[in-house]
Amino acid sequence: MKYISIITFMFFSSLSLSAQELHVFFEKADGFFKTNVADGKVAYSKINSNKASLDEILKLAETISVSKNDAKDYQAFWINAYNLSVIKGVIDNYPTKSPLDHAGFFDKTMYHLGGKKITLNDIEHKLLRAQFNDARFHFVLVCGAIGCPPLINKAYLPNTLNAQMDEQTKKALNGSFLQVNTKKKRVKVSQIMEWYKKDFTMNGKTEIDFIxxxxxxKIPDNFKLSYFPYNWNVNKQ
Structure with missing residues (x-):
């Protein structure tokens, strides 16, 4: 009985420590974004001159354990980890005009996060999109380019995640992600919706239904939909 009690204590102590580390991660990430992001643009020059804060957060993220069964913790952690790692990738190649100027930026460069050694594409496609059918990920995962949705100047947090994802999706689809020509009955949308068309047309919906x-x-159903090119220039201040 005494042995079982010790094991139980150790188990719950481990859970408590993990929860505390996750809380600290969110807190530090929130402070970092507030300090270095404005109007969707990142102060890369400022970050490059003092990398300690970013490195500290990513170091903390190395050993944090999150389970997809705790969906909000899991999603919030990996969304923030992705956005921070993109910034790290830009800083590691600073100065740069575009993430695409560096081979393997998304699919070869490895990051140590959440007890895994993974790429940015792994986070987006394997840990998030493959686990949850939610097209809103495309409006909160920011790839370091002007064509991406704007990066918010705060961390995504478990208790506000759904509202934050809704807000960013609304901002994009009521803003720069669409170009509407009412006279010609046409709507041009970001190329993201072409690349990931199946995410926006789940359950028999059309892209216009999702929008x-x-x-x-609202966009009328009879409008012709096309795509405009993605702007891969870096989203710097």
């Missing part, structure tokens, strides 16, 4: 869930001024 209208979040858009204030």
């Amino acid at each position: 209208n869930i979040y858009r204030t001024e």
